[in-house]
Amino acid sequence: MADAPSLPVSTMPVPPVCVIGLGQLGGSLAAALAAAGRPVSGWDVDPDARDAAAARGVAITRELSGVVVLAVPLPAMATALDGLSLDPDATVTDLGSVKVPVLQTLGPSLGRRFVGGHPMCGTERSGHAAVDAALFTGARWALCLEPDTELPRWLRVAEVALAVGAEVVPVTAAEHDDAVAAISSVPHLLAAALATAAADAGPLALALAAGSFGSGTRVIGSDPAFVTAMVEGNAGPATAALARVRAQLDRPWPELVAAGHAVATRQVGRRPVRVPLERAALLALGRAGGAVTGRPAAFLEGWMPG
Known part of the structure; x- marks a missing residue:
C-alpha cells in the first residue's frame, strides 16, 4: 500500500x-x-x-x-x-x-x-x-x-x-503495541504476580508491605476485565516482552540491580x-x-x- x-x-x-x-x-x-x-x-x-x-x-x-x-x-x-x-x-x-x-x-x-x-x-x-x-x-x-x-x-x-x-x-499501530507490551501490559502482569505471591507468603508479609510493594502492585487495582482485555488483546507482543523480563531475572542479581538502576536514573535531555x-x-x-x-x-x- x-x-x-x-x-x-x-x-x-x-x-x-x-x-x-x-x-x-x-x-x-x-x-x-x-x-x-x-x-x-x-x-x-x-x-x-x-x-x-x-x-x-x-x-x-x-x-x-x-x-x-x-x-x-x-x-x-x-x-x-x-x-x-x-x-x-x-x-x-x-x-x-x-x-x-x-x-x-x-x-x-x-x-x-x-x-x-x-x-x-x-x-x-x-x-x-x-x-x-x-x-x-x-x-x-x-x-x-x-x-x-x-x-x-x-x-x-x-x-x-x-x-x-x-x-x-x-x-504505527504495530510499533505501539510492541512498545506498550513492555511498559504497560507486562507491568500489569507483574503487579498481579507480585500481589498474589505476597499473599501466598502469609498475612505477616501483607501487614509489613509498604511503599515499594504499593508502587509495584498499584496498577493491578484496576478493573480485572479491563486488564484482561488489554493483555489478551496484545498477547503476542506481551508474551515476547514477558520473556525478556524472565531472561533478566536469570541474570546475577548484582548485575541485574545495577543495570536496572542505570536505566531508572538515566538523565535524558x-x-x-x-x-x-x-x-x-x-x-x-x-x-x-x-x-x-x-x-x-x-x-x-x-x-x-x-
Whole structure:
C-alpha cells in the first residue's frame, strides 16, 4: 500500500469534538476540552455518566461530527457507534490501550477516516467518578500513522491531544503495541504476580508491605476485565516482552540491580526540533523517543532526546 501524500494543510475552523464513553478517560477528555473553551459533546450508555458530563459543560447528543473519540472498553469498540448518527465527514479516533486489534475492527468500516490513538495516562480508578480534567497534562499520546492515514485527519486528532496538554508521539499501530507490551501490559502482569505471591507468603508479609510493594502492585487495582482485555488483546507482543523480563531475572542479581538502576536514573535531555508535515519525518521523531508539542505554522514543533 502506498503512502498517503503529504499535502499542505490549510487553516480550517477548529472542529467540534464528540466523546463516546464518558468514564475516566473519556469524561476527563471532555471536561478538559470544555475547560479549554473547545466545543465538545458526548454520549454514554450510562445516564449517570451523561449527567455528570453535562454538569461539566458537555453537550449530550447522539449526533456525531468533527473529531469523534471512542473512549470505550476494547470489547465494546465494534459496537460503540451503534444507534448513533455519524457525520460522513467525521474523523474517528479511539483511546484504546492496544492498536492493531482496534484497527482491524474499525478499519474496514471507517477506512481512512479512522486514526488510532492511545493516551498514556489514567489511574487504577474507573468510571465517571474518576474524571480529572488535568489527567492529560504532560501525558504522551500515541497517535497512529499508517501508510494510508490521511495527514489532515491525523493533525485534527493531534490538535485535540495538544489542546488538553498532552504531547503527541507518532507511531504505527504495530510499533505501539510492541512498545506498550513492555511498559504497560507486562507491568500489569507483574503487579498481579507480585500481589498474589505476597499473599501466598502469609498475612505477616501483607501487614509489613509498604511503599515499594504499593508502587509495584498499584496498577493491578484496576478493573480485572479491563486488564484482561488489554493483555489478551496484545498477547503476542506481551508474551515476547514477558520473556525478556524472565531472561533478566536469570541474570546475577548484582548485575541485574545495577543495570536496572542505570536505566531508572538515566538523565535524558530535550532538544527542540521542527518536523515537517510528512509521515516519514513524524514517525522518525516517534521512533527516536521524541514527541510533538505544538503546531505554530506549516510545521510541527517538538523535541527529541539529546
